[in-house]
Amino acid sequence: MKFPDQRTVQLLNDNSMHDDLNGKRGKDSLTTSDSELLDAYSRAVISVVDRVGPSVVSVTVGKPGQQRQPEQTGNGSGVVVAPDGYILTNDHVIHHAKSIAVSLTDGTSLSATLVGKDPATDLAVIRAETSYLSASTLDQTGRLRVGQLVIAMGNPFGFESTVSTGVVSALGRALRSRSGSLIESIIQHTAPLNPGNSGGPLVDTAGNVVGINTAIIAMAQGIGFAIPANTAMWVVSQLLTHGRVRRGFLGIAEQGRPLHQRLVRFHELPGNQAVEVLAVESQGPADRAGIRIGDLIIAINEQVVASVDDLHRFLSEWPIGKPIGVKFIRGQTIMRRSLLPTEAVSDS
Numbered sequence: 001m002k003f004p005d006q007r008t009v010q011l012l013n014d015n016s017m018h019d020d021l022n023g024k025r026g027k028d029s030l031t032t033s034d035s036e037l038l039d040a041y042s043r044a045v046i047s048v049v050d051r052v053g054p055s056v057v058s059v060t061v062g063k064p065g066q067q068r069q070p071e072q073t074g075n076g077s078g079v080v081v082a083p084d085g086y087i088l089t090n091d092h093v094i095h096h097a098k099s100i101a102v103s104l105t106d107g108t109s110l111s112a113t114l115v116g117k118d119p120a121t122d123l124a125v126i127r128a129e130t131s132y133l134s135a136s137t138l139d140q141t142g143r144l145r146v147g148q149l150v151i152a153m154g155n156p157f158g159f160e161s162t163v164s165t166g167v168v169s170a171l172g173r174a175l176r177s178r179s180g181s182l183i184e185s186i187i188q189h190t191a192p193l194n195p196g197n198s199g200g201p202l203v204d205t206a207g208n209v210v211g212i213n214t215a216i217i218a219m220a221q222g223i224g225f226a227i228p229a230n231t232a233m234w235v236v237s238q239l240l241t242h243g244r245v246r247r248g249f250l251g252i253a254e255q256g257r258p259l260h261q262r263l264v265r266f267h268e269l270p271g272n273q274a275v276e277v278l279a280v281e282s283q284g285p286a287d288r289a290g291i292r293i294g295d296l297i298i299a300i301n302e303q304v305v306a307s308v309d310d311l312h313r314f315l316s317e318w319p320i321g322k323p324i325g326v327k328f329i330r331g332q333t334i335m336r337r338s339l340l341p342t343e344a345v346s347d348s
Contacts, residue, residue, distance in 0.1 A: 058103040079199075083134075086127050091119050092122055119177060121177065121227055122214050144187065149167055151191065151202070152203075166224065186226070193224045210228070214226065249342050250311075267334055275307065276294070277328075285341055325337075
């Protein structure tokens with residue numbers, strides 16, 4: 001066997017040392033890179049807190065006690081959306097409120113009044129008796145993506161903002177509000193929430209308010225939900241303009257129902273679900289249009305209706321007083337009627 005000469009051994013040792021140094025340098029570089037990323041993340045969160053924090057308020061409500069008990073209090077958060085005192089929060093935070101007060105991050109306490117609420121989306125607008133407040137803007141771009149970093153903020157005790165971070169884990173979720181209505185396009189995220197954070201903003205790393213946090217699901221450990229900013233902006237505009245959210249009303253009670261396959265094949269229907277009319281309000285829009293109990297609604301304005309939620313979704317977006325075309329099955333026959341929706345009575 002031929003052994004390497006001294007010069008070759010030295011060369012091999014030099015190369016080994018070079019590799020060790022590179023490996024050590026690589027580890028040191030990785031550590032430095034991780035540290036820099038964490039520092040950048042921390043700076044982003046701090047920047048958002050500095051920018052949005054002053055607009056996050058504590059909302060304290062007094063509620064009537066039961067059977068001569070003293071007034072009870074509840075607590076939540078809100079975000080100022082206009083400098084002249086308009087604040088967005090959750091409906092369930094101010095539900096049945098006898099009195100409302102808000103506290104700023106500097107400890108200032110202000111009385112507030114209810115402007116309007118929308119139980120169907122768990123949103124409400126209140127107004128503090130002041131002006132020139134620091135306000136945040138609701139982002140309407142809809143560019144939020146799954147995996148994006150988000151920051152949940154609240155002010156449950158009125159002295160300093162609470163902050164938690166996470167990522168968007170899902171978009172387009174649908175949840176039931178306290179009133180039983182379906183809230184669509186809900187943002188699901190991993191930023192931890194507590195009840196006091198309800199009504200506070202969900203913010204991206206650029207400081208844009210992308211949602212309003214809501215704790216309408218009890219025991220949702222590790223899961224946060226927020227009503228998207230687009231929905232919130234529409235509700236705010238409705239509440240400021242009308243004092244309520246205006247939605248169409250047909251004057252019927254309904255439920256989802258599967259269609260028999262023979263009926264689906266015979267009429268070449270695109271789906272096998274419909275909305276069955278269970279009751280018709282006398283002299284209501286449906287009654288005046290000739291809709292009867294037992295009719296199966298399959299489309300409105302040629303848009304397929306496969307569930308009660310499809311029907312409510314359409315009515316929430318359709319202008320009050322503008323006629324719609326209803327397509328339904330009566331017996332074995334497809335029929336059509338023109339119907340004029342009226343304004344639904346808001347839930348209290």
